[in-house]
Amino acid sequence: MRNSNEIHAGTFSLPVWRDYWELGKPRVVLVMLVCALVGMALAVPGLPPVDKVLFGLLGIGLASMGAAAFNHLLDRRLDRLMIRTASRPVAEGRLGSLQAATYASLLSVAGITLLWIEVNPLTAWLTLASLLGYALVYTGFLKRVTPQNITIGGLAGAAPPLLGWTAITGQIHPDALLLVLIIFAWTPPHFWALAIYKREEYAKAGVPMLPVTHGEAFARLQVWLYTWLTVAVTLLPFVTGMSGWIYLVGVLALNLRFLHWNWRVWRGKDLAVPLASFWFSIRYILLLFLLLLVDHYTSLMT
Incomplete structure (x- = not known):
């Protein structure tokens, strides 16, 4: 039989991959990718090119998860004070700040690079602007200084259908x-x-x-x-x-x-x-x- 210390430790020793997965807010990103996919579909009369769809969704998804990971990192102090977010990986200490920053950076760079090489530079630039808008402007600044943070910062979160559209057409x-x-x-x-x-x-x-x-x-x-x-x-x-x-x-x-x-x-x-x-x-x-x-x-x- 395991002793109480082992049981206590076991309750907090989740597999690391789950902590990293949670860091990217996959359920939120999934909603964003659905909106991006619709933008892709509406951009052309018929079916959009399969390679642009796949690389576009992958690049947008990676960059979005990177932005979400930066959100966890920058909000770790606030997250500890709220029941809804206190169990997040960085807030609870299951992942360190350096781990979170490295993971967020790798995802973001991978997503933007993939979009630049396999999709088009316009989508890469717009995705980068959206990432910075959410991770830095909203999370790092607006969220802490104004009750209109959601109204102003919502523009970054509204970008996915535009990113999907430009991924297919290269135009706004x-x-x-x-x-x-x-x-x-x-x-x-x-x-x-x-x-x-x-x-x-x-x-x-x-x-x-x-x-x-x-x-x-x-x-x-x-x-x-x-x-x-x-x-x-x-x-x-x-x-x-x-x-x-x-x-x-x-x-x-x-x-x-x-x-x-x-x-x-x-x-x-x-x-x-x-x-x-x-x-x-x-x-x-x-x-x-x-x-x-x-x-x-x-x-x-x-």
Whole structure:
């Protein structure tokens, strides 16, 4: 039988590869890659070139995981103060700062280099700008100084469909920027819902999230107002002719549900509702981009 010290040690001796894997926030990166893939598909009338898709997704994915690892590194002190993040590999000490910095750098360099060589320089430069925007501008600066950190810093997180588009065409197109605008408008109600739920933890950590600096009631109102902005922006693909009736019908149904959840966030006091709204918003953005994809290929077959 193992003694208590061995059991105690065993609970913290996770395989190293799992700690490195967690460092890259794979679930968040997966959502980003779905959005990038839709950008690739919408960039051309037919199927995009397979090699550009594979190398593009791999390069964007590696760079995104590198940015996420830098986020873990720079936020390690704040993460220790919050229940949601206290068990992260660097915050808990399972990985050291040098290990995290080396891993983040290797992933980032590998991703940008792959994009430069196998895809095109424009996508490499835009991915680098997105990486620096998230890891340095948002995590290292905005997150600590302004309650509008999510609004301003959300541009970096909204880049994946643009990166996917440029990976295929090598050009920036207004339709690609519209996809960026959709994610940019969606980010505040998505994240502020979570910030309302975790308000006390952010206050304890000294992070100036909107519910901490302006109060919960104000933050709930902003979630509701930004929800309407998101609804308006998500109708633009149909208005501009980028998408057709399949997308319109689907996005109207999604928006009704999105409005329902965030109306409950605005008017309610139950903290379980903002968390439920946060989780729904992830499904919302994934389904919205899936609708864009289905509408695109359906229109090609008619």
